[in-house]
Amino acid sequence: MNKAEIILLDGGTGTELRERGVEVPCHRTSIWSARAVYEAPEEVVAVHREYIDAGARVVTACNYAVTPTLLAREGMADRVEELTLLAVKLARRAANESGENVRVAASLPPLDTSYRADLVASDEELRDEYGRLAKLLAPRADVLLCETLSLGREAVAAAEAALSFGDEVWLSWTLQGNRLGVLSGGETLEEAFEAAAHLPVHAHLVNCCGADLITDAVPRLRELSGGPVGGYANASNSLPGIFDPLDPETAPSEPLGPAAYADAVMRWVSAGATLVGGCCHTSPAHIAEVRSRLSI
Numbered sequence: 001m002n003k004a005e006i007i008l009l010d011g012g013t014g015t016e017l018r019e020r021g022v023e024v025p026c027h028r029t030s031i032w033s034a035r036a037v038y039e040a041p042e043e044v045v046a047v048h049r050e051y052i053d054a055g056a057r058v059v060t061a062c063n064y065a066v067t068p069t070l071l072a073r074e075g076m077a078d079r080v081e082e083l084t085l086l087a088v089k090l091a092r093r094a095a096n097e098s099g100e101n102v103r104v105a106a107s108l109p110p111l112d113t114s115y116r117a118d119l120v121a122s123d124e125e126l127r128d129e130y131g132r133l134a135k136l137l138a139p140r141a142d143v144l145l146c147e148t149l150s151l152g153r154e155a156v157a158a159a160e161a162a163l164s165f166g167d168e169v170w171l172s173w174t175l176q177g178n179r180l181g182v183l184s185g186g187e188t189l190e191e192a193f194e195a196a197a198h199l200p201v202h203a204h205l206v207n208c209c210g211a212d213l214i215t216d217a218v219p220r221l222r223e224l225s226g227g228p229v230g231g232y233a234n235a236s237n238s239l240p241g242i243f244d245p246l247d248p249e250t251a252p253s254e255p256l257g258p259a260a261y262a263d264a265v266m267r268w269v270s271a272g273a274t275l276v277g278g279c280c281h282t283s284p285a286h287i288a289e290v291r292s293r294l295s296i
Contacts, residue, residue, distance in 0.1 A: 002286075004295055005190040005274050005294060006269060006273075006274050007057060007230075007274060007275050007276075008055050008056050008057055008058075008276060008277060008287065008290060008291055008294065009016075009056055009057075009058045009059075009060070009105075009230075009232055009275060009276065009277025009278070009296065010048070010051035010052075010056040010058065010060060010082055010282055010287060011056075011232075011277060011278030011279070011282035011283055011284065011286055011287050012049060012060045012234075012235075012278055012279055012280045012283070013033060013044070013047055013048075013060070013062050013064075014027075014032055014036075014062075014065075014091070014280070015280045015281045015282075016047050016064075016284075017033060017040065017043060017044065017047060017281075018037045019283070020043060020044050020047070021065045022036050022039075022172045022240070023036070023039065023040075024036060026054070027065065027113065028113050029073065030065065030073055030074065031065050031070050031071060031073060031074050031076070031118050032063040032065035032070070033062050033064060033065050033094060034062075034063075034064075034070065034071065034083060034103065035101075036062060036064050037063070037066070037083050037090070037226070038079075038083060038086065039244045041086070041090055043079070044062050044090045044140075044158040045093055045097075046092050046124070047095060047098065047168035047284075048090065048091050048095070049054040049098060051284055051287055052094060052095065052098040052100055052102055053098070053189045053284070054163075054285070054287040054288035054291060055287055055288060055290070055291030056109035056277065056296065057100070057101065057102055057104070058102070058103045058104075058105050058142075058143065058285055059091050059094060059095060059101065059102060059103075059104060059105070059206040059279070060091070060104075060105040060106065060107055060145060061087040061088045061090070061104060061105065061106045061141065062087045062090065062091070063083070063084050063087035063088065063107050063109075063137075064107045064109045064148075065082050065107055066080060066083045066087060067080070067109065067110075067111045067112075067129065068111070069111050069112045069121075069129075069270065070078050071083070071110075072124070078098070079137065079281075080132075080137060081229045084106075084133065084136050084137065085140070087106075087138045087144060087164050087222065088104065088106055088137065088141055088194035088288075089140075091104045091106075092104050092140070094203055095208065100170055100176055100190060100199045102140065103142040103143060103186055104140075104141050104142050104143070105141060105142065105143035105144070105145040105170070105235045106135060106137040106140070106141035106143070106144060106145065107145050107147055108130055108133055108137075108145065108146040108147070108158045109147055109148055110148055110149065110154070110168050111125075111129050111130075112151065113165060113173075114148055114150075114208070114254060115148075115150055115174065115176045115247075115248050116207070116246065117150040117151050117183070117184055117185030117186070117276070118152050118246060120150070120185075120212065122155075123153060123157060126157035126158070127156060127157050127160070127161065128148055128153075129160070130157050130158045130160075130161035130162045131164065131165075131202035133161070134161040134164065134165040135164045135165050137165075137166070138162075138165035138166040140165075141166070142168065143166075143170060144162040144168070145170050145171070145172065145183070145192045146158035146159050146162055146169065146170065146171045146172065146201075147170075147172040147174075147205075147207055147208070148172065148173075148174045148207055148208045149171075149172065149183075150173070150174055150183050150193040150194075151183065151185040151187065151192070152174070152183075152185075152187050152191060152194075152195030152196065153195065153231045154185075155171055155173060155192060155195065155196050155203070155246055156195055156196050156199065158171075159171050159196055159199045159201050160199065162201075162225040163190075163199060163200065163201070163269070164202030168202050169201045169202055170199045170202060170203040170204075170205060170275070171196060171199070171204055171205070172194055172204070172206060172207045172231075172232075173206055174206070174207060174208045174209050174250070174260045175189065175190065175206055175208075175209040175210075175213045175214075175217060176209055176251070177209075177238065177240065177243050177248040177249035178210065178238035178240060178243070178251045178252070178253075178294045179214075180213060180217075181213075181216060181217060181218045181220060183289070184186065184245070184248050186245075189206070189217055189220050189221070189224075190220065193224045193225070194223065195219070197224075201227075201253040201284055202227060202228065202244060203220050203227055203228040203229065203230065203275055204224070204225045204227070204228075204229050205221075205230045205231050206218075206221070206231045207231060207233070207279050208232075208233075208234060208236060208279045208280060209233060209238070210233060210236050210237050210238035210253055211233035211235075211236065211237055211256060211261060211265075211280075212237040212240060212262035212264070213233070214231035214232075214233045214264070214268060214272070215264055215267050215268060217231060217236075218230070218268045218271040218272060218273045219271045219272070220269075222271060222272040222273075228274045228275055229272060229274070229275070230268065230271055230274055230277075231253060231273060231275075231276065232252075232275075232276065232278050233261075233264065233278065233279055233280075233282075234278075234279050234280040234281055234282070235256045235257075235261055235281035235282045235283075235286060236253040236254060236255050236256055237253060237254050237256060237282065238251060238252070238253050239251075239252040239253055239254055240247045245252070246264055255281070257286075258283075258285045258286045258288070258289035259289060260291075261278070261282065261286045261289065261290070262286070262289040262290045262293045264290060265290045266293055271295070276290065277290075278290075283295030
């Protein structure tokens, strides 16, 4: 693998903001990192900038939790457009101020609670809401990132909407818990890929799960896809043990510091990944260590 071909993504935003003392409420019952967009915009810019300084050349706007369903928890469903545009504006500002050649991605996330395949809306609702978000984001972002998706049909709806409006679309599933190659909704990665195989997305990834699960997933994606593949994991490895399928975060895990995380990323690169970064609980230090290993 030519390291010059590898694109380094940023790391976790919501968890990093929380580490810095910004109020980031529970993602299961409230609005997660969406609160920081309007309460702590300068901190959001600062986190983006630190990831860029660490070597990231794609930063994802802090719009992951800016969906109608999630904002409605706090009586803010009418602020979807306002906060979506603000999140992208903050990421673009950080990119521009850095002086580096940095692209801005924007998220098309789960519309309801992450990892809860049982809460995924009907196909019609998915099409309507993803279409609304993609139309807002596409003129302002360089990449539309359909991410942390737990069902094949959810991924199809998000990617179809993104492709209707965006020039570059990445599709990323989550493999929660400790089951190799299995989405939180129970489908295998191969089954989910097949459901979306007709869509001309520009990259396939796996994210927001144990680094070891991505180590297993990258060769699978490489076998399935003729285009770029990659992943961005949580700063942990999964451990054996029983967990609640409706609450996969109860699965046992062990934390990974920057060096151990970079070890995992290098295994992904050896297996053919060209898009790598971090998700929850990764930090600028994790990304800086990956950049050092890649010498980019």
